[in-house]
Amino acid sequence: MKTFSNKVKRNEIISAYIFLAPWLIGFVAFLAGPMLGGITLSFFEWNGISNIQYNGLQNYFKAFSDPDFWKSLLVTFSFVFTALPLRVIIALALALLVVRIKSFQNVISSIIYIPAVIPSVALALLFAQILNPHAGMINELLYFLGIEGPEWLFSEEWALPSLVLMFIWQSGSAMILYIIGLATIPKELLEASTIDGAGAWRKLISIKIPLLTPIILFNLIVGVINNFQYFDQVYVLTQGGPNKATLFYVFNIYRTAFEYFELGYASALAVILSILLAILTFMLLKSSKTWVFYQGG
């Protein structure tokens, strides 16, 4: 029965889909479509030009016996699970420090945030200069102190640490989160603990950190998803070297597809990445039940 309200409802539905059309088109054409295409491609072998060949799960088996695959996992894991915890600690320490400074607090926290808005390529070039083994700021300082500085980005042992250094230089963005988080801690809690005789350290361990764990969790999840795809600095500075010391996972995918022209294999690597990220996120969330405290129950 065609009633007025039916017509209005239909109008609403049609309008809604018109509003949604651009994004839905984009989603299907540029996200879901390619994603499915990638999964499909992972079961084939193709160099982009000549014939496509079906080879089932071969690409996945190839991955497991490919030393580059494992190396790239190792590099990426080492980076993510070193840099992220370090950033949490540093950002937290900075936040605790900054909130104590009454005057100019906003100016100070703003300045510390600035590195986070520096584009990745600029960051790379900047640190390439700073970490220059012969003329860079850091080795110059070390020389002044009588130490011979390492080769940084050119040395196998120090290349990854150099990248970690770059990463934590940008901790300001995390610091802001913790500053805001600290502000949400009920003052009564801290005052009550003072009455009970808690010192600064005790307050930190038993009150502040536990109440910040939601932010820490969020920081870690977002950080894992973002930094497992670490690419820019590798492309600009090291190209995976020296001697594969910085062969990050996504860089490896890039090289496999666009320099070695193994599109099927690269697609399989990409699928593995997606699965891996899903597992890691799930594990983080699952583990959070034991160490994350939410205010208000």
Next chain:
Amino acid sequence: MNKTINVSNYFFYLTIVFVLFLVLAPLAWIFLASLKKQNEIYLFKWFPDEAQWINYYEAWNTYDFSQYFFNSIFVTGINMFMGAIVASLTAFALARLRFPGRNFIFGLVLSTMMLPFAAYMIPSFILFRWLGWIDTYTVLTVPFFLAVPGFFIFLMRQYYMGIPKEIDEAAKIDGCNFFKIYWYIALPLSRPAFTTVLIFIFLFNWEDLIRPVLFINSENLRTLSIALALLNETAEQAPLHHLMMAVTVIFIILPILIYLFFQKYFRDMGQSGLDSVSQR
């Protein structure tokens, strides 16, 4: 008791100063380096003998930097506005309209937040090659703003949900259809969220490297990010480091200025506790 407080205060202030130094020193260094002569870059001194402001002029004219700068501005600008519009359109429908599939589509939006670009970059390349979009402005813009990252939709939706429904109803009584409600009411009211989305789309696109690397080959379509990256490769042979530094300064000054000018939006993002875009 007083003495202890003073000492610990000193300690805090000293640490803060040290941290500020760590943050600002590299930036100061690069700015000063951009004012050096070619042979001064690799000397152990901070300040150039004479500030070579001409570096900026030279850099602009060498290597087509004006072209690269234009490309970055153009692509970023389009993505900013189109992306924000698409995000707000989608968000409005999800927030204000009732229709079957609403929850499902919102789920799709959320799921895109977890999707790694690497998972679809290769098939995207194949698709764009087939479409003939490689080496065009289209490839750097359309896929981005049509499939705008779900996070921005989420942000705008939250904001729209905060607008009282009565306004919609009043407008409907006056005969407004949904498009008018969107355009004349919802959109103007969402200015803070809209601005936030603009800012973060800017930051994302301005520094984006992987898309130009994958989808652009010809030199005159390069954005600043890839132009600088490639310049670094050739820098060993042709040491025009002082010019490179000048371009780098130009490259970073824009995001820094935007940050300083719009700080409030960065803090608000942190406040929402949900941002995955201002975090690295």
